[in-house]
Amino acid sequence: MPFKRFVEIGRVALVNYGKDYGRLVVIVDVVDQNRALVDAPDMVRCQINFKRLSLTDIKIDIKRVPKKTTLIKAMEEADVKNKWENSSWGKKLIVQKRRASLNDFDRFKVMLAKIKRGGAIRQELAKLKKEVAAA
Amino acid sequence: MVAFRFHQYQVVGRALPTPGDEHPKIYRMKLWATNEVRAKSKFWYFLRKLKKVKKSNGQMLAINEIFERNPTTIKNYGIWLRYQSRTGYHNMYKEYRDTTLNGAVEQMYTEMASRHRVRFPCIQIIKTATVHFKLCKRDNTKQFHNGNIKFPLVYRKIRPPTRKLKTTFKASRPNLFM
Numbered sequence: 001m002p003f004k005r006f007v008e009i010g011r012v013a014l015v016n017y018g019k020d021y022g023r024l025v026v027i028v029d030v031v032d033q034n035r036a037l038v039d040a041p042d043m044v045r046c047q048i049n050f051k052r053l054s055l056t057d058i059k060i061d062i063k064r065v066p067k068k069t070t071l072i073k074a075m076e077e078a079d080v081k082n083k084w085e086n087s088s089w090g091k092k093l094i095v096q097k098r099r100a101s102l103n104d105f106d107r108f109k110v111m112l113a114k115i116k117r118g119g120a121i122r123q124e125l126a127k128l129k130k131e132v133a134a135a
Numbered sequence: 136m137v138a139f140r141f142h143q144y145q146v147v148g149r150a151l152p153t154p155g156d157e158h159p160k161i162y163r164m165k166l167w168a169t170n171e172v173r174a175k176s177k178f179w180y181f182l183r184k185l186k187k188v189k190k191s192n193g194q195m196l197a198i199n200e201i202f203e204r205n206p207t208t209i210k211n212y213g214i215w216l217r218y219q220s221r222t223g224y225h226n227m228y229k230e231y232r233d234t235t236l237n238g239a240v241e242q243m244y245t246e247m248a249s250r251h252r253v254r255f256p257c258i259q260i261i262k263t264a265t266v267h268f269k270l271c272k273r274d275n276t277k278q279f280h281n282g283n284i285k286f287p288l289v290y291r292k293i294r295p296p297t298r299k300l301k302t303t304f305k306a307s308r309p310n311l312f313m
Binding site for chain 2: 003005006007008009016017021029030031032037044045046047050051054055063064065
């Protein structure tokens, strides 16, 4: 199977270790075999090891080391935020974050909702079983 | 960024004025040391080898730390060094790609230790310079001088995001692709 996600200028990656954990960054230049220069609209440009990055499918069109305003404009044009939040990976992360930030009342509401959903599923299942038994 | 072990200092000193020489020449050096105290000591070490002056008959005029002007751009650094191996002294020229000079110097020290088993006290930095990409000599740095650089990350081991979540045993074998 060939590789589909490459380290290249403009590749969007997710930081998966360290201080900036969970942040979406753009690779703006490659320092050497192990490190990339990385930038995001709300942080200072810094170098980060590839071991701390998970590459995504999203790529934006920029030249080497663009200015911050150019980077922000390119990210808007490529619509990185929406593409990320609509991707299954992005959606999973949003759900994880929401679940981690629930308070006790929210968890209670979730319990009630799960019971209600389970009840509705069982009702439908009972109906289908009756139809099969009747047939 | 990560705290650097080596800091760059500018050290200025001269011999003490004597009746024979009212205004001795002032000397300035740029060196790398882990702290200011060591930088001053290194300054006298080098100055002793060049001029007839010691710490006891000299005075330190200034010591300032030099910081990187543009720590967000990548540069090619060339470092000329003189090191002592088990059999004698040798000169070397090494190239590194890094965002800061302190980072490149730290890379140099770790590389010399690993490749040649030369430790910090046995290395003297003669000169450092930012090298224009056309003048780089090592293929290892030149291969990154590509505007359309593109390569896949071949061996991907996913780590737990904090050391606290590390476990000795895993339920299934990891997926190393992507």
